[in-house]
Amino acid sequence: MRLSNPEHPGRVIPVLSPVPDTPVLSERLTGLVGDSRSERTRRAYAADWRRWEAWCAQQGTSSLPAAPIQVAEYVAQYGTTVEHGRSKPHAAATLQRWVAAIDAVHRAHRLPPPGADEVVRNALAGARRRQAPARQTAMPGQAQPLSLPDLRLMLTATASTTWPRGVIATRDTALLLAGFVGGRRRSELVDARIADFSWHAHDGFHWVIPVSKTDQEGHGHTVVLPRGQHTLTCTACALTRWIQLRATLAAAAAAPPGHDDTFMAQSTGSAQTLVDT
Known part of the structure; x- marks a missing residue:
């Protein structure tokens, strides 16, 4: 599709094709994260991205591109609350991987990775600090975690x-x-x-x-x-x-x-x- 330029009638302006919607991106996720990653990492990222998409659908927000504040809220929710079927919030290392998966899809589309934003980094750091006291309290019969x-x-x-x-x-x-x-x-x-x-x-x-x-x-x-x-x-x-x-x-x-x-x-x-x- 092309549009005429009113300032230069003899010229035309190319119009880029619209970005595919989210469902198409989900079907192509394995290709997006790239063959440079291991098969296990690709599977993990695919599952993490589906989780992120489902959360965004519930919140009524965009999964791609994602606003850093939304990713930070995502980290805060699962790093501080107990999900159904679990006995404790998700570990900080798991939250870090979720953000890495979100960043990978954004980079594949040449979009700024939201995980690089300070608000997301602070949310991850806060999750690590919040979980530190729990790690330092061992159950009976268990070794005391290292501080x-x-x-x-x-x-x-x-x-x-x-x-x-x-x-x-x-x-x-x-x-x-x-x-x-x-x-x-x-x-x-x-x-x-x-x-x-x-x-x-x-x-x-x-x-x-x-x-x-x-x-x-x-x-x-x-x-x-x-x-x-x-x-x-x-x-x-x-x-x-x-x-x-x-x-x-x-x-x-x-x-x-x-x-x-x-x-x-x-x-x-x-x-x-x-x-x-």
Whole structure:
């Protein structure tokens, strides 16, 4: 379709086609999030986007483009209230992934990601702070959750630049931060593999956990590990350092291809041991 230009009768103005409505976008969601993401991440984002669309339909608001204040309200609702069939509000890590899915669809349409807005970031930070006291209160028979001050003390005590303790410290720092920020269990840290972690420029590392204790159907899920404001407690920084160091050790040791690519390694041993496990 073209319109004539009244100021220049000999020229025409092209009119862009209208943006497809939301139902069409939902059907194409898998393609929108891009093939660069893993299949598990695409499935998680698709489910998260459908949840967001349903909420927007109930509120009578637009899901795409989404106003940052609406995304913040979405985070606030599910981060502070107990949804039917649940015993507690959704975890902050889950809310972070929901926002990441909303941002991914917006970026696919070259729209500003609402999750980058300060009001959304503050809502996520508030959810993390609100849930912190609950994490620090253990049920009878359960281990006491680690507090942030204690984590800082552990990270400071772990830091080392000597060989091979510096290598072990780099690994342990990444594990501690991934477990703390992601709210994961010790067994999930032990089972983690390098291939389970992937970098996403817009929201940090994605950690795909194939099976967890709370995943009754065994579908697995994705945990978002965002950048931190402080170097000591920045999970993305710690993971990057360990993955790069591990690759360097593997190259130096000329490790044969095809052996187990575990994230963990023995707490003591040679560089070859750290590479092989």
